[in-house]
Every structure is written in structure tokens, then in C-alpha cells.
Amino acid sequence: MGQHPRFCSLLVRDENGFEHWRKTRLDVDRHVIVVKNRVNEDEEDDEVAVNRYVADLSVSSPLSTDKPLWEVHLLTAHKHLVFRIHHSLGDGISLMSMLMASCRKVSDPDALPMMVPEKTTEKRRDSPWLLGSMWGFLKMAWLTLVFVLEFLLRSLFVSDRKTAVSGGDGVELWPRKLATAKFLLDDMKEVKKAIPDTTINDVLFGIVSCGLSRYLDHRTPNALHEGLRMTGVAMVNLRAKPGLQEISKLMKDNSETRWGNRFGVILLPVFYHKSGNDPLEYLKRAKVMVDRKKQSLEAYFSYRIGDLTMTLLGTKYASLINYKLLCNTTFTISNLIGPSEDITLSGNPISSIKVSTSSLPQALTMHMVSYAGKAEMQILVAKDIIPDPEFLAKCFEDALLEMKVAAKEADKA
Template sequence: MLVVEGGEGEEAAYNEPVSPTGQYFNSSALSICILVVFESDVPIDDSPTMSTLENLFLPINPRFSSIMVKDENGVQQWKRVKVKLGDHVNVPTFPTGLESYDQCVQDYLSQIALEKLPQSRPLWDLHIIKYPTSNAEGTMVFKLHHALGDGFSLMGALFSCLHRADDPSLPLTFPTPRDKAMKKSLWGSICGVVPRVLSVCANTIRDVGWSLWKSTLAEDDTTPLRSGTPGLEFRPITISCVEFSLDDIRKIKAAVGGTVNDVISGIIFYGTQLYMQRVGEGQRRRAARVTAMVLLNTRIVSSYETVEKMTKTNAKSPWGNQFGFLHVSIPTSKNAEKADPLYFIRKARKIIKAKRSSFAVYLTGRLLEMLRKLKGPEAAALYIHTTLRKSSMTVSNLVGPIEQTIIAGHPVRSFHFMVVGVPQSLTITVISYMGKLKVAMGVEKGFIDSELLISSLKKSFERIFEAAIGQENLNRCF
């Protein structure tokens, strides 16, 4: 068994306190992890994979070689330990001779999503699936505890283990937002300041008040997207994916206006409404209360930085959990089948613009910190759990490399991520890669029909594309 030294001497025993958010996500109330699924063009080979773990992955951050312990004052710390790679690497065995292993892989992902990572060793695992599916010749699944960092940090760490397939010596490149800012006159700038300040203040007051109300008093209705069953984080999930062309998303954006995020949010909003109507929700007398918890990166940078930069003192984009969450009310329609599909994009753009023009995401973080100081990290974790439980879904998105990549010598055909351990019936994640936008949905098994939900999202895209671009162009997409 390969053993990797994690630290030297007693000086390395307690080298870093656990951040408040890290304490929340690894508590009696919450245990949230991220699954990152890499689908390979070739069968998985163990040897280069183990070498990548030892020489690239583990050195990225000491937390990958540490466990959480309490010091003599009861303060949680990261303690460096020796890493036995064999304890972290799992290679499942499925029945032989099957025509397809898609269902086996799906069931296996559901199984590892439920399993808790042992607290006696560093909080990560790697699962190597050597069976081909309709999407890949082999699959690697990293399971990383959210206490190690947020999605931005953890994906940045994994991207450090990737190389470009066309030229490994070149750095990965990522999509960057296009700057469309217009130069304004001094007088125009001054005249615009006051309305913007008033708008930010109004949006902040409204968002903070509504978030507090939603977290403490209000609760979403029971719908086909929310069962409201206690202990949802302990129930099996099904993970399904759908891909959209980034070029097609940009065509819609050019025709309707807004951003790529506005378009994909509109597709998700409309798709969930179509799903609810298809399973009978349209018979409800009043519109159901459906809200999403949207995770927002609070860093002041818009793209990934090297791990070396992220781990420096006073880094612009520090390692860790640097995000906040906001409630977003999902637009509803009495008859989604007959509704204007572009209404959902316009509504998404309006909602996101207002949320971005608000300091609520920062203030909610301050409120959590105050609660932690007054009542302890367990109370803050319980508050987050209650907030998640009372809403219908969580939505998070990240950007991925533009070029095809390789990991441990394996060309990556596609990849996606999923947040697991959340007390909700539906979790949606979005990531871009090689000109595609992949939407992954983790749904409560036996409650949400994952195939119908995927179908509803596809129908949502088709109708939005047709309304924005036209039927002729839609036929070229499929």
C-alpha cells in the first residue's frame, strides 16, 4: 500500500484552523460533498492515476493530507497525517457480460453519494470505474468534502491535475466574460451614481429581508419538485445530465439580450415549469411557491487562478469557501405549455440583475458569522440546513476549460459535478467544457422522474431557441 507523508514533526500537527464555513459543512447538521465525474475516451489505467494522486493532487493543498480535529481549546484544526492512497481509491466490480453498464454506473453514483467520508482520514475519495458506458470508455469520480473548499477552489485544484490534450505544455484556457462597458461622460457617470446607489440599497434591504423570512418562517409548497420529506439528505438520488451547445446558447443571448447565465437560468426555470405541469401540477388553484437557492462566488476575480496564488496570504482569490447564497423565486405560469418561452429568460435576466445589484449575499454571510459567534458553529449549520430544507432546489454553476483535457493520461470526453448531502429533492449544477454546457440534476430517487425532467429541459431549450432564432435554425441543432 502506497503511503504518503503528510507532514513533518509535531510542528505540522496543527497547522491551520478550520474556516467557519468548513465547520458548518462538516457538522452534525450538515455533511455536504461534491462529486466530480470525469468521463474518459479510453479505459482507465490505475498506474498513472495513482501517480497523479501522489505527485499532483496531494501537494496542491495540505487539506488533502489532513483530518479535522479539535485542539485543547476545543477549536477545530486541520491536522496533517500520513495518507494511505489505497484507503482512498475504490475500484468497483459489476456483473460481467452486460450489454450496457449505464445503470450500474448510475446506481454506483447514487450509492457513493449517500456514503459518508470517514473522519479518521482526509476527506476525499477517488472511484475508478473501468466499465464502458454510452458516454465513456471509463469513468473517474472524485468525492471531495465541501469542508475542504467551495466548488471554485476544488475544481481549480482538479484543473491543476489536467493538461491540454493538444499540447500539455500550454496552460488551460477558460471562457471570460466579454466587457461591453461603454465609456460615459463625467456628467453621465455622476448622474448615474445616485440611481444605482438607491437601487443597490433597495435591492439589498429587500433581499436580506426576504432571505430571513424564507429561512425562518416561510416554506416552499410541496410540489412535484419538492417532497418535503424529512431527512432528504439520507435518501438515494439519481444523477442525470443534458448537454447544450454554447454556440446555440450564445445565439439566443444575442437575439434576446442578457448573458449566458440569463439564458441557461431561463431554460431551467421554463423546464421546471413544463415538468410540473406534465405531472399534474397545473391543476393547482394557485401558483405554487417555488424558490431556488442560488450559490454565488463572492471572489473579486472572474476566472480560476493557480493554486499557488490561491493559497498565498491576502490572495485576491483565496482558497476556501468564498461564496454566499440567495433565494430566487422561480417564475411561474398558469399554463407553461402555452406560455411565451422568452418570458422566462426576460424574467431570469431581471431577477439576476437585481440580485447582482445587491449586497445581500455578503450580509447573509455576516449574519451567519454573528450566529456562529453567539451560538456556535452547530447553530449556524442548523440554520443553513433549515434554509435549504425550506426551499425547493439549489442551483450552482462553474466554468470549465475550452480545450479538451487529459487527466493521468486519459482524454476527458466530458465531465460534470454534483453537490450531494443536501436536504432537497432537486440539485442542479451547470459547467462548460469544450463548447458544451452540461446541466446535471440530482433528484430524489422514486419521487422525481429524472427522464421526464431531462425531457422537459430539452423541450424548454427547443421552444426558447425556436422563439428566439426560428424553426429553421432549430432543425439544424438536432
């Protein structure tokens, strides 16, 4: 981190009001914060205590602008390390790749973790413009037009109907709570076998749709109509090479996989359905929607729209459009592939890797990272709107287990 120019620079304004990065001397003592005592004496569970600490950090103390926009919090009593990094320094792929460059394999202390899996069980689908058929091109063009138009409308004035999990303007300043939903990758892989050509992302969105429906049934029974739409904002990596990257390639200016925020946005609707439905139906609906999104260029155009707005109107208006989009949708979600085997950091074995974002006007954000056969999803909520994120996490966990049971029954049939 100390070698990267962005982590050694201040964001400053010149006399004309234009923002730019200025190199500065890095004082590591101002960035590394050591907390020796337990952060919550009343809480014995380390994970719960650290989740509370991170949730409080997200709203209580903004990063100081008189130093580069990152901190490392070492919670020695809990054996946790918290990286707090402003999103302007990089996206999930960039930051996770940097973390992996500092780690080593448990099985080989001199070897870096694999940046991408050696083998993948998911067949990568061809891009629509490579299908070689007029029908494929026309379908891609039509879906892109429809989804980009929807993206623009959502960024301006079209909003989701309010539910018990909706946020809105100003909610980014509300107190937060953080909970963790835990899954086994083997369970997710077993579920995806129930429907041909299904991916882990399809399973994740099926889990979210099913889990949110269960949670809303608990919070507001019989108050919502069947098929109510809740729109999610999902991040899509736009680098030519998927997955984590070699940090040396990311830092080259002429590299297609260069550092920074290189992601587009797609809108992924999930729909409320009353409990009692076949859990695999949630997966089927999620797969249909995700397949349509993959056949379009929505992510590419959303990135270009933001880039064009920033170039022509500046960061202020680009931020306003992004903020309005988040206010008009219900949740943000991402899924990042982590190392498939156990790793160490400075010789210390890592038991889990978790990611979360803050300062969004939505009341619900979900970020999942897979690591060594597990997948953990951090659920950050505005606690005055969603007071029980632990129950919401259980709804997601139960949704996967019920899908697994249904998949086994379908296989026997």
C-alpha cells in the first residue's frame, strides 16, 4: 500500500476548484491504529464485537482528508485486521488484488495465492457480439436499449415502492448494524446443478430473493402484494481479464486491467413472493433475469454514462446521479471471488475475509466474498429501518438450505 501512488497522495483542490491528487509524505503511524483492549466488553463473540466496531466506523468518524484516504485498524484482542479504504482509491478487484499480493499460501509460504482459480466448473458464456448470428445481435441491441433506458429513468425519478427495507435521501448518515450470513460453496454448487447452466451468482440472487421475501413476511405479514419488485444495484467488473489480477499488471498505466474503479452497474430486480413457494422457483427467476443482463451491454453503458457525465459536468453531477440511483433502488449487492485455499498474512493464518461498503443512502447493502470453500456475506443495514440484521442473515442461510433440499428431491425425481 505504501508503494502505490494513490495511497501516498492527498485529494486537493486548486484555485479554480478542480480536484486532483498531490503526492505527500506518508506517515504510517497516522494510518495504523492499534486497539489493544476488547472493543465491546459485554460481547464475548469476537465476530459480533468486530461487526459492531466496523458498523460504528461506517458513520461515526469519516476518513480525515489531511492524510491519504486509508487506515488499518489492528484489533489485537479479537485477532482481527480491518482495512478502511476510500472507494476513490480502487474498486473491489483492485483492493483484493493488493491484499493478495501481501499474502502467501499456507501450503507454500513462498508462493502468492492464485489470482484466478486453476480450474473453474462454470463455463464462461460467449459475449453476445461474438455469437455470429443476426438474432443474437438484435437481441443484444434490444436488451441493451431497454436496460439502459431503465437505468437512466432510475437515475432520475423512477423509484421502488417503499417497503420495510427501503432507505432514501439522508439514510447514509443513520446509525448502522452489521451481520454476517455464512454459506458453504459446496451447498451453492449443489443447488446450481439443479438447473442447467446455472452459476454461483444465479444462486446468490435466488437466495437474496427468497430471503428478502421471508424477511418481509416476518416484518409486514400480508402487507405486500405478490410479485412486488425490489431493485438491486450490482457491480460488474469490466476488465478484460475476469477475477483477481496480478498487482504488477494493475499498476501499469497502459494495462487493460489497470488500477482504479473499473466496474459497471446493472439493475437486478428481485420479487416478493409469499412463503410456501418452491424455493427453486426463486433460482429459476433469478437465472432468467441474470441471463438477460449478461446478453446486454448495460454494465458497459452505465460505466460510460458515468464517465461521460464526470468528463462534461464534473464529479459533483456524476455523484448526484449515482446518489439518486441509490435512493431510487432498494439494495446494493456484490460478489467477489477470493482465494480457493488457505492463506497467511505476515505469517498469520487467515480464517475469513469479509468486505463491506458504507455511506450509501440505501438501508441494505450486501457483499459476499468466497474463501477456502466458504462464502460469507456482510449485511450492513440502517438499524432504525432494519433492527434485526441477524434474522435477515438467517433468512438467507435458510433459503440456501431449503434450495439444497429441493435440489436433492428434484435429482431423485
